[in-house]
Amino acid sequence: MRAHEAGALHGDLGTRGPAWLRTPDDVNELVPQLWPRTVRRGADGDLQVGGLSVRDLAAEYGTPAYLLDEDDLRARCRDFAAAFAGADVYYAGKSFLCKAVVRVIDEEGLFLDVCSGGELAVALAAGFPAARIGFHGNNKSHAELGRAVRAGVGRIIVDSFAEIERLTEIAAATGTRPAVLLRVTVGVEAHTHEFIATAHEDQKFGFSLAGGAAFEAATRILDGGALDLRGLHSHIGSQIFDTSGFEVAARRVLELQAQIRDARGVELPELDLGGGFGIAYTTQDDPSSPGDLAKRINKIVDAECELASLRRPRLSVEPGRAVVGPAVFTLYEVGTVKDVDGIRTYVSVDGGMSDNIRTALYDASYSATVAGRASSAEALLARVVGKHCESGDIVVKDEFLPADVQPGDLLAVPGTGAYCRSMASNYNHVPRPPVVAVRDGAARVIVRRETEDDLLALDVG
Template structure:
């Protein structure tokens, strides 16, 4: 599947274009989304918990988006604090008796770390920079897990100095590297081995992470994972406590997890038989999906949690093993739905027979997911309601790039005009964290809203910031 198609690769769905439609010159075998009956409704599975309309304008956390745009400018990332916190609590309740670690790569800043800490979650980091953010606000190091396929000696040493709770081993080289670093510091870190289970997650190839032909983990099928266990157990400086697996992202059911758990159970039995060791922990990773459009499923996390616990209990019983402590790593499912990006419309250009191009004041520099793997989104005019007939639109950015697309095909009101505010839902995950300065656009600010008030949690960049590092 190539990038640049008119269907969502997040959903892996295809559209067939009906004969006679006025948009028949679009790409063959594809068609736009179904024409909606209402362009003003905020679907509750897509928009933040507190999102509503008041006086026609969208409000989030009790704050009018027009006021946010006026105070902080656009583009602007808006995060509903109560939405994020409530999802933390939902995960903790659903996975009671296990551990929930927030995957910081989805979006991390000091304030979000404070929320995660307040709600009692652990934290996954995958770089020295993410670790630095966590430590800067006093997040308990014992609740941090360090990931990464190429951790540097400096990153490993810093993790050991901080006393992080778990380090996930991703290669043979890392075993030796970490063992040497631990010996120098006189510590014995707890480690998990990341196992590539060969599960083909039903998602885009760029966010599927458990098949053998990719950079993460140690292959179960080739015997590399079993060999990694042997090498770790040969080093008294390392304490092997469990196995780790991550099958991919935007997963909406337990089928893939079940296959992965069964395969991991085979390795757990082999470890017990060969080494007389029963590992007490099993980390099945994250990747829990969210709804980006009305066509997407919004999985019930309690149903997912109950299913995962049942799967692990069943495979362990069949293998004659005690049930290990289960860990999961949600990122997108916690921060994604609570995030909205605000844009101001700049130009509206009708391309007769195809669609209308709506240009906004951001683009692929603040949301690269559409260009990167065909992600789909839902957008609404946020500054007012409209009863105008819908027009098929493509929301695009201001970058000098034809692939600079925010929402590929979407129905927007036919009276859309320059100066209107557009809100794009479910942008809390992997938008600000993947943001760039392409074409020297400053990265937008991040604002938290709650109980009718807003506050800046990440300052937006200025042109001065862009020039600061240049000589």
């Protein structure tokens, strides 16, 4: 596609504008809400993060690579902790987990959610206090539950009747009384992709309110006495910008809490409303600050407790994407540029769906910028694609890049801290990229790059 045609096609994108390019005069502009807080563009156009040049980082660590701004990550932890003072803020480890990040979460005073035995193993290996861990999952095995109980995990979020039975057996065998929350499916249709909406009735998580399963589960736990039912849990989905869903969820969960109080004389002391708070992937995303989220959610809980004549329970929330997502961007190198005349220009990078499956899986939108230099070239509407043998291997569906983008250029994609490395694969036997943490002019590898030896190590022939 010719560079001068990009402006004519802008209308085809609806209201979505480019991430950083408006006119040839501001070709090097960065939109702050899309990038980690220490990212700057130098006078020569080279991006800098934590005081280090991406050109230098690419030369030392290679591409693709996930670059984590540690100051940004810590600041987001502190923002949530301050906004939700008096509540428990659980970092949702499924978004991205490694020992270094676990230690940051611990040092910044947050709690931690895990949802598998492997995630629990990482948390314990990093020395995270088990009492500040919540354990999620719709199909926790007997072995996983046993390990969690023996480790002293603070909260187990119970998700099925089978799990109640398993956990009751483990409690009897270990002489413990595990503290649990009951995951409730509240029937809220979150305005998000169907694969990440988790509170409507037709899905695998939790006990249904509408069918009475949630009340029956609470009754079984209270009657059994082996488990310490501390409260109720709800999670309505991910990448959510509208807090109205939390209002409906809180109302329905607290109605159940009032029903339990009235029927059993027990007023549960805790309420977890989950996470799913959205972040900015493009200029069209407008996420709320932690302070705004806390203000709205606290107001909702106060109002619903008053309506149900309940004492306010201790609140928990579970941000994951909103903590780590904006703190990371992925650095690629351009390998080929293909102009399909009259259709589009394809810019191929040295990664793709093996390091970011979200575009292919969720039709997610991302932004991109040429990172290693400045350009005064005209705007070119391009599609950034990966190196894998799939036509759906798309990193950024539509983005304005300089018309002189060429092989060897560095390309940066922001907002890749959540669900990119954690969902990465070895498709086409491509080794997964490293995670490099940058802070105060120093860089360190916190997850190393995989090698071909790693790929062959599990292949026993």
